[in-house]
Amino acid sequence: MNKALRLDPRTKFILLLGVNLLFLVSHSLLVEIILVSFSLGVILIDRKYKSALKYLIIFLVLLYIDRGLSVYLSGFYFTIINFIAYALRRFLPCLIVGKWILETTEVSDFVATMWKLKLPTSVIIPLSVVFRYFPTIKEEWNSIRSAMKIRGFRLSFEHVMVPLLFSAVMVSEELSAAALCRGLDNPGKHSSLIEIKMHGIDYLILGIFLIIVCLTCTLKGVGVIS
Amino acid sequence: MSKQSNVKKSKNLVSAGIFIALYFVVFAVIGTICMPIPPLYLAMLPIIALFAAPVYEMLLIKAPVRGAITIAAILPCLFLLLMGNIWIVVVTGIIAGVAAEAIAASGNYKNATRNKISYLVFSLNLLGGFLPIWIMRDEYFSSTLERGMSQDFVDKLEAMTPIWILFVIVIATILLALVGNLISTNMFSKHFKKAGIA
Numbered sequence: 001m002n003k004a005l006r007l008d009p010r011t012k013f014i015l016l017l018g019v020n021l022l023f024l025v026s027h028s029l030l031v032e033i034i035l036v037s038f039s040l041g042v043i044l045i046d047r048k049y050k051s052a053l054k055y056l057i058i059f060l061v062l063l064y065i066d067r068g069l070s071v072y073l074s075g076f077y078f079t080i081i082n083f084i085a086y087a088l089r090r091f092l093p094c095l096i097v098g099k100w101i102l103e104t105t106e107v108s109d110f111v112a113t114m115w116k117l118k119l120p121t122s123v124i125i126p127l128s129v130v131f132r133y134f135p136t137i138k139e140e141w142n143s144i145r146s147a148m149k150i151r152g153f154r155l156s157f158e159h160v161m162v163p164l165l166f167s168a169v170m171v172s173e174e175l176s177a178a179a180l181c182r183g184l185d186n187p188g189k190h191s192s193l194i195e196i197k198m199h200g201i202d203y204l205i206l207g208i209f210l211i212i213v214c215l216t217c218t219l220k221g222v223g224v225i226s
Numbered sequence: 227m228s229k230q231s232n233v234k235k236s237k238n239l240v241s242a243g244i245f246i247a248l249y250f251v252v253f254a255v256i257g258t259i260c261m262p263i264p265p266l267y268l269a270m271l272p273i274i275a276l277f278a279a280p281v282y283e284m285l286l287i288k289a290p291v292r293g294a295i296t297i298a299a300i301l302p303c304l305f306l307l308l309m310g311n312i313w314i315v316v317v318t319g320i321i322a323g324v325a326a327e328a329i330a331a332s333g334n335y336k337n338a339t340r341n342k343i344s345y346l347v348f349s350l351n352l353l354g355g356f357l358p359i360w361i362m363r364d365e366y367f368s369s370t371l372e373r374g375m376s377q378d379f380v381d382k383l384e385a386m387t388p389i390w391i392l393f394v395i396v397i398a399t400i401l402l403a404l405v406g407n408l409i410s411t412n413m414f415s416k417h418f419k420k421a422g423i424a
Contacts, residue, residue: 016307016308017313020307020312020313021313024312024361027365027368083362083363083366086362086366087358087359087362087366090362090365091310091311091358092310094307094310094311095309095310098307098308098309098310099308099309101308102308120293121236121239122235122239122291122292122293122294123293123297125236125239125240125242125243126239126240126242126243126246126293126294126297127243127246127297127301128243129239129240129242129243129244129246129247130243130244130246130247130250130301131247133243133244133247134247134251137247137248137251157277157409158413161277161280161281161413162413162417162418164248165248165280165281165284165418166417166418166421166423168244168245168248168284169241169284169288169423171244172240172241172243172244172245172288172289173241175240175244176236176237176240176241179236179240180233180236180237184236184240185232185233185235185236187232
C-alpha cells in the first residue's frame with residue numbers, strides 16, 4: 001500500500017461537501033466536466049489509476065447516452081434510461097470522492113481526526129465503537145445462522161433479532177469494562193499514535209478547489225453558464 | 227461521586243456505539259436490497275422503520291445518554307453522502323435526530339409514549355435522500371427540452387414521479403414505524419423482560 005500521500009481527513013471531508021454543494025449550483029456541462037476532472041485528478045494524485053480509468057469510462061458512456069444516442073433514439077423507455085443515466089452522471093463527482101474517502105481513510109485516522117477537532121466525548125466514543133463493532137456483528141450473524149440451521153429454524157425477523165440484541169447487550173458490557181480498564185473515562189487529553197496535520201498537498205488541493213468554486217460562481221454571476 | 231458518574235456515562239456511551247452500529251447494519255442490509263430496484267428504493271424508508279424498532283428501543287433502554295439518538299440518525303445520512311447522495315440528506319438527518327432526541331429526553335428516555343413518538347420522528351431521518359429524484363427531474367426536463375425533447379415525453383415522465391410520492395413515503399414510514407414499535411414491544415415483553423435485560 002502506498003503511504004507516500006496521506007491527505008488530512010479534514011481535507012477529504014471539505015472536498016466531499018464542496019463537490020456536493022458545487023454540483024447543485026450549476027447544471028452546465030462545463031462545470032460538470034471541470035468537477036469530474038478535478039475529482040479524477042485528486043484520485044490520480046493518490047495513485048488510484050485503475051478506478052480513475054473506470055470512472056472516466058463510466059462518465060464518457062453516460063455522456064454518450066445523453067448527448068449521442070438521444071439524437072437517434074427516442075421513445076418512452078429510452079427517456080427513462082436516459083433520465084437515470086443523467087442523474088447518475090450528475091452525481092458522479094460526489095461518488096468518486098466518496099468512494100475514495102471510504103477506501104483511503106482508516107478507522108484510527110478517523111478517530112484521531114475527531115480528537116483533533118475537539119468533538120465532545122459523547123460523539124467520539126460511540127463512533128469509535130461503531131466502526132470497530134461491525135466485524136463482530138458479522139461473526140454473530142454467522143453463529144446465529146448456524147445455530148438456527150442445527151435446530152431447524154427457518155429464517156425470521158424474531159429469530160435473528162432477539163439473539164442479535166442479546167449478544168449486543170453482552171458485548172456492550174464486556175467492551176465497556178475493557179475500555180474503562182484502558183482509561184476511557186479519563187477526563188484529560190487522550191493521546192494518539194496517529195498525527196493529524198495539514199501538509200502542503202492539502203493546501204494545494206484545497207486551493208485548486210477554491211479556484212474552481214470562484215470560477216463557477218463568477219461565470220454563473222456573469223451569466224455565461226446556467 | 228463525579229468519578230462514579232463519569233464511569234456510568236462512559237459505559238452508556240460504549241453501549242450507545244454498539245446499538246448505533248446495529249441500527250446502521252439494519253439500514254445497510256435493507257439499503258443494499260432496496261437500492262437497485264426503483265419501486266423498492268422508494269419503499270426503503272418505511273421498511274427500515276419497520277425493522278429497526280427493536281434496536282431503537284434497546285438503544286433507549288441500555289444507553290439513555292444525550293447525543294446517542296442524534297448520532298444514530300445522522301450516521302446513515304453521512305454514509306449516503308459518501309455514496310454520492312445530496313447534502314440535504316444530512317440536514318434532514320440532523321433535524322429528525324435532534325427532534326427525536328428532545329422528545330425522548332423530555333420523558334427521561336423512560337416514558338413509553340414519548341419514546342414511541344420519538345421513534346416516529348427518528349424514522350424520517352433519511353427523507354432528504356429521496357429529494358434528488360425531484361431536483362434532478364426538473365433539471366433534466368429543462369436540459370432535455372432545450373435540446374428539443376418533445377413535451378409529450380416530459381409529461382409522461384413527470385406523471386411517473388409525482389411529488390405526492392414524497393408524502394406517501396412520509397405517511398407509510400410513520401405507519402410502519404408504529405407497526406414496528408408494536409412488534410418490538412411484544413418482542414421485549416416476550417424475551418427481554420423475562421431475561422431481566424430490559
